Amino acid sequence: MSETKNGRYGNPSMRLMMLAILSLYLPSHALALDLNEVFDNTAVTAPSRVDYREERHNPMLKEPIVLTGYLEYLAQGHLRKVIETPFEESFLVADGNIEISRDGETRRLSLSKSKPIRTMLGGIEAILAGQTDRLSSMFDYELTGSLSEWSLQLVPKSGRVSKHLTSMLVTGNNSTIGSIRIDMKKGEWSLMEIRQPEPDL
Amino acid sequence: MTFPDTKIIRASVFWLLLAFGAALILNSQLRLTFDLSAFFPQKTSVTQEILLEQLKNGPGSRLIVIGLKGGSEDQLMEFSDVMKQALNSNMAFLNVLNGDFSLEGISIPEPLKSYHLLLDDMDYSQKSLEQALNMRQRDLAFGGGSSLMGVIARDPFLHTLKVLERLSPVSNDGDTWFAADGSAVLLAETRAAAIDIEAQSQAIMSIRQAFTELPGSESLQLELTGVGAFSVELQRTIRAEATKRTILAIASLLIILLLVYRKVSLLLLSALPIGIGFLFGLAALSLIFTNVHGITLAFGFTLMGVAIDYPLHLFSHARSGTGRAAIKLIWPTLRIGAASTIIAYIAIALSGSDGLAQLGVFTACGVTVAALVTRYWLPLFISKEPLAPARDGEHIGQASLKFLPAVSVLVLTLAGAQFALNHGLWDDRLSSLSPVPEQRLIKDNLLRAAAGTPDMRYQLVLRSPDLDALLEESESVDLLLQDAVKDGLLKSWQSVSLILPSQSSQQRRQQTIPGEDIMHARLSKATENTSFRSDAFAAFEENVQWAKTTEPLLPGQFETTVLSSWLDSHLIRVSDQWVSLISMSEPKPKQLAARMETWEPDVQLVDLKQSSNELMRDYRNSAIKTVFLASFLIVILLLFEQKAPTRVAWVVLTVLTSLTVTTVTVALLHSGLTIIHIVALLLVMGLGLDYALFLSRSESRDEQGSSRHAVVACAVTTTATFGILAGSSIPVLKFIGLTVAVGSASSFVLAMFGSRMTQKKA
Numbered sequence: 001m002s003e004t005k006n007g008r009y010g011n012p013s014m015r016l017m018m019l020a021i022l023s024l025y026l027p028s029h030a031l032a033l034d035l036n037e038v039f040d041n042t043a044v045t046a047p048s049r050v051d052y053r054e055e056r057h058n059p060m061l062k063e064p065i066v067l068t069g070y071l072e073y074l075a076q077g078h079l080r081k082v083i084e085t086p087f088e089e090s091f092l093v094a095d096g097n098i099e100i101s102r103d104g105e106t107r108r109l110s111l112s113k114s115k116p117i118r119t120m121l122g123g124i125e126a127i128l129a130g131q132t133d134r135l136s137s138m139f140d141y142e143l144t145g146s147l148s149e150w151s152l153q154l155v156p157k158s159g160r161v162s163k164h165l166t167s168m169l170v171t172g173n174n175s176t177i178g179s180i181r182i183d184m185k186k187g188e189w190s191l192m193e194i195r196q197p198e199p200d201l
Numbered sequence: 202m203t204f205p206d207t208k209i210i211r212a213s214v215f216w217l218l219l220a221f222g223a224a225l226i227l228n229s230q231l232r233l234t235f236d237l238s239a240f241f242p243q244k245t246s247v248t249q250e251i252l253l254e255q256l257k258n259g260p261g262s263r264l265i266v267i268g269l270k271g272g273s274e275d276q277l278m279e280f281s282d283v284m285k286q287a288l289n290s291n292m293a294f295l296n297v298l299n300g301d302f303s304l305e306g307i308s309i310p311e312p313l314k315s316y317h318l319l320l321d322d323m324d325y326s327q328k329s330l331e332q333a334l335n336m337r338q339r340d341l342a343f344g345g346g347s348s349l350m351g352v353i354a355r356d357p358f359l360h361t362l363k364v365l366e367r368l369s370p371v372s373n374d375g376d377t378w379f380a381a382d383g384s385a386v387l388l389a390e391t392r393a394a395a396i397d398i399e400a401q402s403q404a405i406m407s408i409r410q411a412f413t414e415l416p417g418s419e420s421l422q423l424e425l426t427g428v429g430a431f432s433v434e435l436q437r438t439i440r441a442e443a444t445k446r447t448i449l450a451i452a453s454l455l456i457i458l459l460l461v462y463r464k465v466s467l468l469l470l471s472a473l474p475i476g477i478g479f480l481f482g483l484a485a486l487s488l489i490f491t492n493v494h495g496i497t498l499a500f501g502f503t504l505m506g507v508a509i510d511y512p513l514h515l516f517s518h519a520r521s522g523t524g525r526a527a528i529k530l531i532w533p534t535l536r537i538g539a540a541s542t543i544i545a546y547i548a549i550a551l552s553g554s555d556g557l558a559q560l561g562v563f564t565a566c567g568v569t570v571a572a573l574v575t576r577y578w579l580p581l582f583i584s585k586e587p588l589a590p591a592r593d594g595e596h597i598g599q600a601s602l603k604f605l606p607a608v609s610v611l612v613l614t615l616a617g618a619q620f621a622l623n624h625g626l627w628d629d630r631l632s633s634l635s636p637v638p639e640q641r642l643i644k645d646n647l648l649r650a651a652a653g654t655p656d657m658r659y660q661l662v663l664r665s666p667d668l669d670a671l672l673e674e675s676e677s678v679d680l681l682l683q684d685a686v687k688d689g690l691l692k693s694w695q696s697v698s699l700i701l702p703s704q705s706s707q708q709r710r711q712q713t714i715p716g717e718d719i720m721h722a723r724l725s726k727a728t729e730n731t732s733f734r735s736d737a738f739a740a741f742e743e744n745v746q747w748a749k750t751t752e753p754l755l756p757g758q759f760e761t762t763v764l765s766s767w768l769d770s771h772l773i774r775v776s777d778q779w780v781s782l783i784s785m786s787e788p789k790p791k792q793l794a795a796r797m798e799t800w801e802p803d804v805q806l807v808d809l810k811q812s813s814n815e816l817m818r819d820y821r822n823s824a825i826k827t828v829f830l831a832s833f834l835i836v837i838l839l840l841f842e843q844k845a846p847t848r849v850a851w852v853v854l855t856v857l858t859s860l861t862v863t864t865v866t867v868a869l870l871h872s873g874l875t876i877i878h879i880v881a882l883l884l885v886m887g888l889g890l891d892y893a894l895f896l897s898r899s900e901s902r903d904e905q906g907s908s909r910h911a912v913v914a915c916a917v918t919t920t921a922t923f924g925i926l927a928g929s930s931i932p933v934l935k936f937i938g939l940t941v942a943v944g945s946a947s948s949f950v951l952a953m954f955g956s957r958m959t960q961k962k963a
Contacts, residue, residue: 060350060353062732065338158275188350
């Protein structure tokens with residue numbers, strides 16, 4: 001094999017390509033940020049509460065449904081999502097159950113055996129609480145960006161869950177989580193924008 | 202070189218030609234089936250027919266319960282899902298459930314999908330539509346999912362889901378079912394009935410195949426229970442157990458015969474009567490019945506066991522003479538014994554069911570032929586030289602028959618039974634005949650409990666010759682049951698009205714559906730105030746207009762759909778009646794029965810457990826009546842033939858005592874008698890008659906010795922071979938084995954001790 005005057009593989013474009021190929025073999029989060037480091041900055045401790053604004057997109061809708069309300073992280077394993085507008089509704093995750101309160105009626109589902117919902121809500125709790133191990137047990141993840149502006153792509157590990165949930169994309173900055181986008185099957189998706197946490201509920 | 206006697210050649214050619222003819226008939230006519238329901242009685246009440254229908258085709262009987270164990274909860278949930286999907290695409294199954302009721306992947310089955318608007322009174326008002334759309338918007342805000350979107354577009358009231366939820370016989374709250382022992386549970390409803398063993402076997406194979414395809418299945422355990430699964434499993438176990446016990450029994454029979462007669466040729470000859478009898482019995486069945494039940498052969502061959510005694514009598518008496526001389530001596534006794542047995546078997550042929558009719562015909566025909574072979578063919582083969590030197594041939598003896606032993610044993614047994622049989626003589630539980638081990642039944646209950654399957658013991662029954670009248674009555678009962686639920690008399694119920702309303706109700710509902718323009722206007726207005734696109738509910742509009750003008754729903758439209766089995770389990774046709782079965786959850790039977798007395802439609806509360814016991818009791822009573830009739834005929838025959846009332850009285854007393862001893866012993870050891878015991882007691886009667894008749898003969902000392910020799914050989918072989926069956930774990934084999942072993946031994950002992958020879962000079 002002949003060598004160029006720049007030496008073996010000396011062509012700059014070739015070197016770039018080699019680098020790109022090499023990078024594929026490196027662990028996904030080794031080159032970039034460390035998730036623990038990100039979560040050290042953003043994690044909230046119970047009890048705490050964050051407000052949100054959520055857009056829900058669906059092919060059946062002429063315009064997205066916009067929900068506002070708040071998320072309460074009450075204690076380990078206890079999370080409440082309250083919708084305040086355009087209607088009032090709440091979901092309380094506690095003791096392995098989810099309680100849905102709508103128009104004064106409460107319906108309880110056992111969460112321990114409803115894996116897709118458990119994964120979705122468990123993922124949100126893990127992100128809020130900064131639980132890296134718990135998150136990585138449920139999702140394959142890819143963290144990109146810098147500490148001041150990062151994004152975390154989550155893909156469910158379980159085939160059962162991925163039948164419902166395609167992926168989640170979390171973004172944030174130095175101190176807070178900014179948004180959570182959830183992509184479902186057949187063009188349905190939602191974007192939840194998190195407002196500043198209010199410590200000491 | 203010596204040639205065989207021409208008589209032997211002629212007789213052999215004759216019998217072999219007949220056997221060949223029988224074989225030809227079998228070749229062209231024999232069709233075996235394994236439908237156990239043939240053994241159910243023919244004449245039953247409507248309630249019992251419903252029970253039999255449920256046993257044969259009920260949805261409960263078609264459920265295979267699948268348990269997955271050995272992985273983490275998450276893994277098992279995943280595997281449960283994979284198996285559910287794999288089996289749902291298999292034609293062997295109507296439906297496979299695992300508790301997971303996520304809307305993702307849900308499909309609304311026909312005819313529910315098209316006709317659901319005719320199943321309930323719907324509200325198409327502007328307000329109702331707006332409320333529904335509002336709720337659906339909130340559903341999409343909560344989670345949505347692609348399947349939910351499809352359902353909403355066609356049915357914004359989510360009415361189809363409500364109907365589906367009401368139809369589900371099991372807990373469907375969205376959680377994957379887990380049993381208390383950690384097994385993930387699936388329920389697979391097979392297309393074929395539980396008694397179709399071949400189809401069930403195929404279904405089980407499909408489940409095992411789906412299981413082995415799971416990743417890491419080698420570290421998991423698969424548990425299958427339910428009627429179909431047990432039947433398939435037991436078919437193998439029963440076959441293996443029956444083969445093992447039969448080989449042991451035949452081996453012991455051969456060893457005993459070899460020890461007694463010390464000639465291999467006699468062993469072979471002893472098989473001729475029963476072998477040819479079997480062939481003819483089977484040929485007769487093939488000619489008379491369209492299908493021959495496999496179980497008839499198994500039972501029939503057992504009952505024909507009495508025919509093995511015939512050549513033994515001949516061999517024992519031929520020890521001191523030729524076969525021809527011996528048969529002339531014993532034929533009157535052998536003939537009367539065989540005739541009595543045949544009467545009993547004919548009686549069984551006339552009682553109750555197709556299966557028993559076959560059993561009777563097969564054994565009666567087989568025993569007749571076996572007796573004739575023993576009389577006309579077998580003696581020709583026995584050596585002309587005496588097998589043992591003759592002694593005291595000149596002495597003629599008169600059998601001295603003592604009544605005291607049998608009377609005292611009878612009295613003692615009956616007295617003992619008063620104290621010992623504190624649980625009653627009869628065991629009418631259908632489950633007593635079930636060969637399913639208790640541990641497997643416990644496992645089945647454990648797995649079923651996870652799915653919350655309803656108790657099928659109590660059902661409400663409505664009947665009418667006219668289908669639409671029945672459906673109208675069912676709708677009235679639904680209203681009455683609503684009140685009963687409010688008053689706590691039951692938790693819930695399921696009736697045919699859920700998916701098949703009467704014609705008048707359907708037509709009334711069609712009339713309440715607004716016209717196309719009105720409906721479109723209302724829907725457009727309702728959509729305006731929501732985030733839904735204006736065309737989001739086009740599919741719903743189309744369905745509404747179709748439902749308004751379509752022909753009402755009829756039972757035929759459920760055929761070939763997944764809902765057909767649901768309909769079949771709530772609406773059946775018995776004789777000329779339509780029957781609606783209403784299943785209930787947590788009923789309070791006594792209070793409900795009292796409430797029902799005031800109801801206008803004539804509803805019946807049926808306790809299927811009680812019905813099954815009654816069915817077995819009726820069946821048993823009819824068998825007992827038949828046996829008594831047969832016994833009466835046998836006594837008449839004996840009196841007519843023997844013309845010796847004392848001897849007949851002694852024979853009857855001996856057989857009766859032996860039957861009593863056997864009955865009490867077996868009832869004690871088996872906690873009651875079943876129909877199988879009664880069939881086995883028939884064989885005991887045949888054996889008892891045989892022993893008693895031979896031991897009460899007036900004959901020379903030599904002949905007396907031969908008779909005793911033969912009876913000892915018969916009793917020892919019978920007791921030993923059936924004793925081997927008595928050790929089986931399969932109830933039917935165990936019941937027959939112990940009954941015949943005890944019966945044979947007691948018949949022998951009583952006949953031996955009750956008879957003695959007195960000598961007088963000829």
